[in-house]
Amino acid sequence: MSINRIPVHFSDRHRRAIDQLVRRTVTACGVGILLLMLLLFFWLIWVVLPLFTAPAMHPTLSQQLWDTQPALALGSDGQLGWRISRHEARFIPLDGQPASAALALSSPPDAAVTSSDSRSVLLNVQGALLLMQPVIRQHQGEWRFPLGDRPLPLPQGAVSQMALSALSDHQWRVAAQTPAGISLLTFADRTSVSQILLSGQQADHLLLSPDGTLLYASAGRLLRVWQISDAGAQLRETQTLAQPPQSLHLLAGGRTLLIQDARGVQQWFAITSANGPRLQAIHTFARSRDAQGVVPEAQRRVFATFTAQGTLSLFASKQDGPILTRQLAPGIRALAFTPRGDGLIVERAGQWQQFALENPWPDVTWRNLWQKIWYENYPQADWVWQSTAAGDSYQAKFSLIPMVLGTLKAAALALLFATPLALAAAMYTAWFMSPGLRRWVKPGIEMMGALPSVVIGLIAGVWLAPHIRSALIGVLLLPLVLAATLLLCGVLSPRLPARWRRPGFEVLLLLPVLLVVTLLTLWLSTQLWPHLSSQLLHYEQRNLLVAALAMGFALVPLIFTLSEDALFSVPGALGQGSLALGATPWQTLTRVVLPGASAGIFAALMIGFGRAVGETMIVLMATGNTPVSEGGLFTGLRALSANIAIEMPEAAAGSAHYRILFLSALLLLLFTLVINTVAELIRQRLRQRYSQHEGQG
Template sequence: MLTGQKHLSSKGSSAQLGEFGLKDPGALAGLKLNDTGREIVLVSRSGRAILLVEYDGEMLLQGTSSLLEGEAVGEARVTAVGYLAGNVSLAVGDSKGRIAIWFPVAGTDGKPSRLVRAHVLEPGPAAVTALAGSGRSRMLAAGFADGTVKVYNVTAERVLGVTDSGGGSVADLAVAPREDRILVGGETAVALLALEAPYGEVSLHTLLGKVWYEGYAGPTYVWQSSSASDSFEPKMSLVPLISGTLKATFYSLLFGLPLAILAALYTSEFLPREQRGRIKPVIEIMASLPSVVLGFLAALVIAPLVEQVAVQVIAVLVLTPACVLLSAHLWQLLPRETAARLEQWRPVAVLLSMALGCAVSWQLGPIFERTLFGGDLKSWLDGQIGSGTPGWVVLLLPLAGMAVGWLNLVYGDGLIRGVGSAWTHRSVALLDLGRFLVSALATVALALFVGWLLDSVGWDPRGSVLGTYVQRNALVVGIAMGFAIIPLIYSISEDALVSVPDHLRAASMGAGATPWQTAVRVVIPPAMSGLFSAAMIGIGRAVGETMIVLMAAGNTPIMDLNIFNGFRTLSANLAVELPEAVKDSTHYRVLFLAALTLFAMTFVLNTAAEGVRLHFRSKTKRL
């Protein structure tokens, strides 16, 4: 530095073109080096691409590809080659005016990287003579032999503009850094063209269709609006966000809807009026809990707890309803006089049976984990141990229970009624208890058999409905959001059931129906429009919920059905990204489109729900 002398040193590696079948340097159509300086692509005019990697001073052959797929030898030749932003994706033009985009994809099972053709752009009227990519986006300018200039967006596979340069065959192109000018060098003239192509990276296909993004193994749905790299390719598919919204809604309704409607049915038909007047306000107070508080509790309390005792939680969801049903059958064994005297204690008995079910499930959880999941649920979910049969059993138990319940409804009730007049009350109750126990065993056996059958043919639930366990997942969101929607559904459902005229109940009871038969077959049908409205309001709350899913769902925009994985909803995405989006940018406008999509979903859902509600109401308006 002080003497002004300059020293230059270099090191690297070299390779002979003949080693790769390119003896004539003039046969090369392009020689490209990526940003790392270690990956080289040689493209011959015959369409052969050679991928080289410099490693430890040597040039290693990674693979070869044919860039003119489906063409006979000599029918077409590569005439232009250029990199897109980031120097990874390679644009290749040929003598027939066609342009394809290629990029390397990592091999699987130890295989080297390979070039794949990801995009095919609209062809031009003549041979491609020049290609130039923008330095800030996936914009590509192409010049043709007849002087035509086309501007594309590669991700969307859209033509953004077409013009004639007026200078003959295009020899060279350059795109300005701001993407507002294109410099065209022709045979007879040089032209500077103005360019205005805003929001070129967005189309209906990129928003709702599968797109093959740079470096991915195939076309997929991805939402990733930003990155630390200037050469980043925006990925703005709304499908993962819509999928996350539907996933959150489904699991929250799966948890909250049955509890809310059954609670409303119990308080309106079985609970004394004075107790109903105290319980209903308490449940309605739950609606005043801020969703941010529920999200906070879900993220910092429920999620870590469920992660530690996931098997126990699953056992509680399965065994607690079974324990309540078993307690109900045992209650029938009481003498009629004793049951009548203890009628006011029936709610306490229900609560005790629920507590007993939770306690038994908590104690059996570790046993289930050792027996079904090899002692480690997370390893089992990752596919490291065990078969898929236990997962199918858990998933199929509700369906098996409904199937066995339907058989009981068709054949079992007739059996009970047939012996009811000849047997004593206790004998009928014992028969009914035996029927329940046999049905429970049949449910487990059916789920086990079908699960084993599915696993035997190679259908493993891991990787689809089940998968890797993530702490903040759909199960946690379902529990937290279920508590958010239960008060709304319960309050409206209870009002709808109470509004059914009492003379219908009196007529049913006078005809000899039991309170349960009266509730199911007489009270629910007239109240169906109100029950449906309650469910729709709960769905609307779940679809639009923001803070709970933002804090408890992991906020990862991925698409899968795995209940143990996270997701991102439309509303949560708006809350996260809109404050940071540049005003009037493509990202900014796509976020407003996401908001419009959310509005459209709720509008269509509520419109359809209103039609169904009116249909139910028209059937019962004379009552």
């Protein structure tokens, strides 16, 4: 008897070549994906790293001056500098070219003050006022006298202290200390359009806000703040300082007041109180005690100090101490920033020394991103994200804590909602459901995962959110009601006819009951307590609860599929042996199958959590996108991913806002990497532990 056999060619070169090609292709694709992820990681670091580079300062050019007298005022447009002394006013090119002829001053001024935009200078010429403007066009300078080239005496007497505010290109407000009191004058070209006299008021220092609506006047230890309007001046508040001020300055925007005294430079700004806005001492800048002069930048909340020994320091309003300190030669008389803050002019006797500054993002530090910062006009320190505003002088606020907390809250609550449903469905489908019904149910649940997240977010924001608001009490009571219904069904199920209690078909009876109970609970809540939720709870229509329900719905298919596969991967002999020894199906599931599948179930939960952390469209459309660090279940939030999607289109390339958004993306990538790494380590330990138990068994 012969047996026909099919010959097997194990030495087929063609097949070996194909296998080797496929193996190398798969390996190359895997390595390519890893390299691509590594390239993405390093690219994000390359974009983010400039945010945290330390400020730098480099000398560029030194120039000799014809005039050795100290400068009363100086400034620059970045290419052409100007200075005013007691004898002359001169424009000086910053590239080392010869300076143009100086404008001789017929009467030597005693003092000068500059407007916040450095485009107007007010001189005190023997008690009279002279307004000058350095106008620079096409690298050529011209001196203008908007109020005439002769000093203007005041009827109240000689001026001893003064302050200047440029309200527009042709309008100025001046505060002048005279023997009769403080005079407030508003000029439009050559005409004085209004005048206010604060009779009897004497001040050692005067300072006007950039818009001319606030006057700060210090006399001894008293600091008075006057509110100025067309109707007159009203005393807003009086502060008693610890020491008499040496000078007063305003940072860009006019909201932060710098008070220099013997202790150093202090930061003050107004916060809201029961009596309106009132100045509040915020902090004293460290290592600013021996400052001889204070010079603010024109466009950013940065200022420089210098000492008699030549120590130059840069400060930013959000930092406690100097962000840059350099020891220069002693004898510094004056400083001037370039308009963009990328250059600095240091004047000594008969000499200018120029420095290039590298300080593009003075307000951004690792501490500011994570710690509470006391921002201007806020009642206390807080985590705040507010990247843009309508005003040009707005100081952006970049705190990542509201988005990180929003991401974690939404992901954790979504996982809390999805885990019981997904695991219960996986356990029932894998262990109790009949094979015929499972062939329909499992693909149906997996098809839920094909729904686009933007569709789920749209349904949650447009349809689900208003319905939850109207039936909020019912939604909150629903978990308790459903749990009680399940327990009651478990008690009553033995009394059902035998043909209705066939294994695997309980779900066909249970689902209609649960659906009816759910609809009845929600309907009763709308009828019995229609306004209770709005009276007892602060409820925002798009909130954490809505986002968690929608995102949990999106996580159920993923966790269900992976958990059900993990349960099925447990060897069937373990379950059959447990049942043969007399254990019930429930005991076999909880004590044998679940421990064996715990590694896969844990991996499913971690993958679901990672998906929730990176979810964008659902949290974008269902949360209200409110970047707040506080708030409960019924308030809005903003996630890191949604924040990137919202603000990246409006972020200027290369700006601090742009790079911080990339930092958010890097944090999401690192967070996902950490979750997956921890999940894999725990999964391997669980697999090793239970595989040892199985081997011993």
